[in-house]
Structures are given as C-alpha cells and as structure tokens.
Amino acid sequence: MIIDxxxxxxxxxxxxxxxxxxxxxxxxxEGKVLANLHHVVDGREGLDFLEKKGAYEKAPRPDxxxxxxxxxxxxxxxxxxxxxxxPLLNDIPVIVLTTSDVETDVVRSYQLGAASYISKPVDMAQxxxxxxxxxxxxxxxVRLPQGHKI
Numbered sequence: 001m002i003i004d005x006x007x008x009x010x011x012x013x014x015x016x017x018x019x020x021x022x023x024x025x026x027x028x029x030e031g032k033v034l035a036n037l038h039h040v041v042d043g044r045e046g047l048d049f050l051e052k053k054g055a056y057e058k059a060p061r062p063d064x065x066x067x068x069x070x071x072x073x074x075x076x077x078x079x080x081x082x083x084x085x086x087p088l089l090n091d092i093p094v095i096v097l098t099t100s101d102v103e104t105d106v107v108r109s110y111q112l113g114a115a116s117y118i119s120k121p122v123d124m125a126q127x128x129x130x131x132x133x134x135x136x137x138x139x140x141x142v143r144l145p146q147g148h149k150i
Contacts, residue, residue, distance in 0.1 A: 008034040009139065012062035014046045014079060015039065015097075016071045023124065024066060024097075027131030033139055038062065043074030047082060050089055062092060064138055067114075069098040069105055077108055084113035095134060 011028075015021045021039050028035050038059065040046045046065075049056045069076035076096065084090045093115040098105070101119045109117050118134065121127045
C-alpha cells in the first residue's frame with residue numbers, strides 16, 4: 001500500500017520482478033499519487049485477485065491495472081485475453097508496463113484491449129519519470145464514465 005486515503009485509487013500491479021514492483025511503488029509515492037497498490041506476481045494470481053478467490057476474497061476492484069507481459073504460470077497476454085473476455089471486468093483499463101520493445105508484443109497487447117503500452121526504461125530515473133507521467137495522465141487528465149474512481 002502506498003498512501004492509504006479514502007479517496008485513493010486502487011491499482012493492481014502484475015509484476016514478477018520484485019525490484020520493478022518496488023520502483024513502481026516508489027515512483028507513485030514520489031509523484032504523490034493517492035493510490036493503494038496491490039501487487040501480484042503473475043496472471044493467475046491477478047485473476048484470483050480480480051475474482052476474489054482464496055486469500056483475495058476481500059480484494060477491492062482495481063481502478064487501473066499495470067501489467068508486465070513476461071511472467072511465469074500465466075503471462076501478460078494470456079491474462080489480458082482472460083480479463084477482456086470477462087464482461088464483469090473488461091472495463092478496467094490495463095497499462096502494459098514491460099521490458100519488451102518487440103513490435104508484435106505492442107500490436108498484440110492493443111489487439112487484446114490494452115489502454116496503453118509502455119516499455120520500461122532501463123535507467124532508474126527514467127523509470128520513475130515514466131511512472132510519474134502515467135500517474136499524471138491517468139489521475140489528472142483522463143475522464144472515465146461516472147462510477148469509476150479514477
């Protein structure tokens with residue numbers, strides 16, 4: 001959890017690299033984004049979170065999902081296909097945040113319903129800046145239908 005605030009947004013991060021998850025957390029904190037960050041390590045665990053299964057029975061519905069593509073058990077594309085085929089969950093915006101810069105991954109992610117695709121910068125300062133820009137865009141500029149908290 002980053003900042004626990006009654007008006008904060010819920011973000012689900014699917015990321016198997018704990019160092020990258022930590023950088024996302026730090027960047028959101030640095031950008032003063034009022035968000036509760038929930039971290040899972042693969043697509044299977046992400047679906048359990050969204051479907052409130054097992055340990056996630058009290059999990060909140062996320063307002064936004066940050067998704068890595070390269071994960072064990074269920075990768076990001078498999079997760080995205082499952083999510084977008086579920087009429088109860090398919091309206092949650094998904095931001096692909098991955099090391100892959102391969103054009104076919106970009107195209108496939110958008111075809112599967114990703115709202116944005118960001119290649120993770122290797123440099124830590126650039127990575128933090130990218131997350132801050134995401135926060136600015138999604139939490140300041142974007143307008144979603146009523147009933148969404150973003």
